[in-house]
Amino acid sequence: MITTHDLYTMKQNKEKITMLTAYDYPSAKQAEAAGVDTILVGDSLGMTVLGYQSTVEVTLDDMIHHAKAVRRGAPDTYVVVDMPFGSYHVSREEAVQNAIRLYQESGANAVKLEGRHIEEFIPVLVAAGVPVVGHLGLTPQSVGITGFKMQAGTKEDALELLEAVEVLEALGAVMVIVEAIPSDLAEKVSEKVDIPIIGIGAGVYTDGQVLVYHDVLKYGTDFAPKFVKQYGDFDTVGIEGIKQYVKEVKDASFPSDETTYKKKVFIDDENNS
Ligand code: KIV
Ligand code: NA
Numbered sequence: 001m002i003t004t005h006d007l008y009t010m011k012q013n014k015e016k017i018t019m020l021t022a023y024d025y026p027s028a029k030q031a032e033a034a035g036v037d038t039i040l041v042g043d044s045l046g047m048t049v050l051g052y053q054s055t056v057e058v059t060l061d062d063m064i065h066h067a068k069a070v071r072r073g074a075p076d077t078y079v080v081v082d083m084p085f086g087s088y089h090v091s092r093e094e095a096v097q098n099a100i101r102l103y104q105e106s107g108a109n110a111v112k113l114e115g116r117h118i119e120e121f122i123p124v125l126v127a128a129g130v131p132v133v134g135h136l137g138l139t140p141q142s143v144g145i146t147g148f149k150m151q152a153g154t155k156e157d158a159l160e161l162l163e164a165v166e167v168l169e170a171l172g173a174v175m176v177i178v179e180a181i182p183s184d185l186a187e188k189v190s191e192k193v194d195i196p197i198i199g200i201g202a203g204v205y206t207d208g209q210v211l212v213y214h215d216v217l218k219y220g221t222d223f224a225p226k227f228v229k230q231y232g233d234f235d236t237v238g239i240e241g242i243k244q245y246v247k248e249v250k251d252a253s254f255p256s257d258e259t260t261y262k263k264k265v266f267i268d269d270e271n272n273s
Pocket of ligand 1: 041
């Protein structure tokens with residue numbers, strides 16, 4: 001398995017880091033089999049697998065539940081798990097407690113938190129031995145304030161984001177995700193710090209890329225943001241397969257002989273009657 005240190009080395013060697021979300025055992029197995037460097041158990045699971053409108057409804061227990069399944073499916077892959085909405089905002093004590101619980105119970109390699117206000121407890125987590133990943137730019141837990149749109153589009157906001165990344169690095173964060181920001185800003189950010197910068201909707205110059213499993217494979221998603229590329233079509237494969245199953249049950253061509261236990265246990269009864 002890749003270590004946090006390997007991620008730095010990959011950045012130094014200009015080897016792009018791949019990250020894909022996964023939320024359960026089969027998606028994690030696929031991600032590991034396909035050779036992704038890192039898996040993110042994103043709170044996007046609220047939308048992709050639980051059908052919520054946003055990530056706001058996702059709980060700490062949800063994250064632990066899904067992350068444990070991912071760990072079982074991808075025992076040899078570096079796994080990052082999201083801290084959900086509200087689990088690190090009430091107080092420093094609660095944030096630290098929740099992060100430690102998530103790290104310990106999920107078996108993930110690092111925990112991810114959105115925004116800047118996380119600065120005050122990162123050193124506590126780092127001191128406790130918990131690798132922390134930041135997430136700046138579009139932070140979906142704040143969608144009620146920001147909307148789902150590009151962030152840091154002015155020079156002032158861009159400089160603020162740049163500074164925030166440097167602060168996160170100084171505090172001991174091991175990696176930062178930047179979402180939906182201009183490509184030239186993402187490039188500057190990636191050059192400025194030694195920790196890997198993973199982009200989503202941030203152009204090609206970041207140290208790596210992350211996408212959502214269900215977006216990549218077109219699986220139950222209603223729309224794709226500008227920055228998504230679809231590499232497969234699970235919806236079509238799945239619906240066509242299910243249609244065929246329904247048809248064969250209706251016309252009694254399933255189950256056929258090959259899928260039937262043909263041992264005759266009532267044959268004697270019938271002969272005797
Ligand atoms: O939850 C998630 O999937 C994420 C990625 C989009 C970075 O946070
Ligand atoms: Na997330």
